[in-house]
Amino acid sequence: FYKSTDNGENFDQVFDGVPAFGDVNRLAIATTPADPNYVYMVAGSNEDSGFHGLYRSTDGGETFSLQSDSPNILTYSQIGDGEGGQSWFDLAIAADPNNENLIYVGGVNVWSSSNGGVSWDIKSHWVYPSSIGYTHADIHSLDFYGNTLYCGSDGGIFRSTNSGNTWTDLSEGLQISQFYRIAVSATDPNLILTASQDNGTNLFSGEDQNYQHLLGGDGNGAAIDYTNDDIMYSAYPGGGFQKSTNGGASFFGFDSGVDEGGAWVTRH
Numbered sequence: 407f408y409k410s411t412d413n414g415e416n417f418d419q420v421f422d423g424v425p426a427f428g429d430v431n432r433l434a435i436a437t438t439p440a441d442p443n444y445v446y447m448v449a450g451s452n453e454d455s456g457f458h459g460l461y462r463s464t465d466g467g468e469t470f471s472l473q474s475d476s477p478n479i480l481t482y483s484q485i486g487d488g489e490g491g492q493s494w495f496d497l498a499i500a501a502d503p504n505n506e507n508l509i510y511v512g513g514v515n516v517w518s519s520s521n522g523g524v525s526w527d528i529k530s531h532w533v534y535p536s537s538i539g540y541t542h543a544d545i546h547s548l549d550f551y552g553n554t555l556y557c558g559s560d561g562g563i564f565r566s567t568n569s570g571n572t573w574t575d576l577s578e579g580l581q582i583s584q585f586y587r588i589a590v591s592a593t594d595p596n597l598i599l600t601a602s603q604d605n606g607t608n609l610f611s612g613e614d615q616n617y618q619h620l621l622g623g624d625g626n627g628a629a630i631d632y633t634n635d636d637i638m639y640s641a642y643p644g645g646g647f648q649k650s651t652n653g654g655a656s657f658f659g660f661d662s663g664v665d666e667g668g669a670w671v672t673r674h
Contacts, residue, residue, distance in 0.1 A: 407433065407447060409467045423461060423470030425449050430458055432493050436509065438501035442466065446501055446523065448511050450493020456480050457491065460511070460523035473523035480513035484531045484538060492544065500548035500555065502569075510570060512545030516557060518570050529570035530557070533622075539573050544604060560604035586671055587628035591635050599638055599654075601625030607640040609654045620654045626671045645672035 407424045408417040424447075431452040437445055445467040449458040459475040477486025480493050491513055502508035507522045516530040530536065532543035542561020549556050557564040562577025584603040591597035596612030607625035609618045620640070627641030627648075636653045645668025648657040 434499045436499040436501040441506035444506040454490040455493045479517040496544045498548040589628040592632045599628040601628040
């Protein structure tokens with residue numbers, strides 16, 4: 407953590423209360439006009455990319471104190487249990503412009519704290535539909551514009567006007583998905599299987615103009631059997647091959663005889 411008091415001409419490293427360099431893989435920082443002396447810092451764990459801790463300074467970033475290191479607000483779980491996370495890839499934090507003790511952290515999900523990071527409440531979950539509220543996983547940005555909170559992720563931009571209690575998907579309907587693979591049925595030209603970056607594997611039926619979400623994460627492969635549309639294939643990153651024998655209703659992994667991983671995009 408570095409601080410400048412001359413508009414960025416010079417920086418001094420701050421050590422007091424800051425986590426050890428080797429323990430952390432990434433930091434994200436937030437300040438608030440509600441009190442310029444409050445500086446927040448969320449740290450990802452170098453060991454497993456989970457939640458290492460939330461740190462706060464009340465003296466303009468001169469010293470920090472650990473506010474919490476649990477639950478694991480960077481994991482996939484909606485209750486913050488389990489280990490690991492994706493802080494190596496996605497980590498964001500924002501402080502409310504009107505309340506210096508209200509902060510938000512995003513990784514896979516969005517969490518909030520009303521007491522400066524001491525305790526946490528989940529505000530959105532990455533699995534759709536969600537009873538909590540939904541924002542797409544892989545959150546890279548949490549920002550306030552006025553009193554409105556915006557969440558930028560690998561699945562678009564979401565907006566909340568009530569402290570994260572509900573979210574509106576602003577990117578819904580935009581035709582901007584990036585596809586790794588596209589497969590068209592040899593027996594039904596209206597049946598198209600698409601594998602997209604960050605937005606899973608989806609099946610398009612042209613007859614009823616319907617898109618069905620089959621698998622989450624990154625869809626790295628797409629293939630449909632030449633003679634049987636019920637048999638189709640997809641893949642996760644690293645060669646995680648998936649097969650369906652019921653038209654995409656369910657998938658199972660197949661890697662018998664393969665004892666090594668593949669590239670991020672492994673073709674089949």
